[in-house]
Amino acid sequence: MDPLSQRWFKSSRSGSESDCVEVAFGVAAVGVRDSKDREGPVLVLGPAAWRAFTATLRTGTLDG
Incomplete structure (x- = not known):
């Protein structure tokens, strides 16, 4: 995934001063990066x- 060719979105739950991530959705992958370090590393996940x-984030458990 080329992060420069993706449209990045910031979480609607984040404020202007809080730490958060941005995501970019591609056809076969999702990119995740630190919103405070946009030139830094990108985590690329398959669907x-x-x-x-995201299921782990919703439930708060590692079991999904």
């Missing part, structure tokens, strides 16, 4: 890994 990651 199944992205679903598992």
Whole structure:
């Protein structure tokens, strides 16, 4: 995934002063980066890994 070719979105739950992430959705992958370090590293997840990651965030458990 080329992060420069993606449209990045910041979480609607984040404020202007808080730490948060941005995501970019591609056809076969989702990019995740630190909103405070946009030139830094990008975590690239496949669709199944992205679903598992967001399910973990919703439930607060590693079991999904």
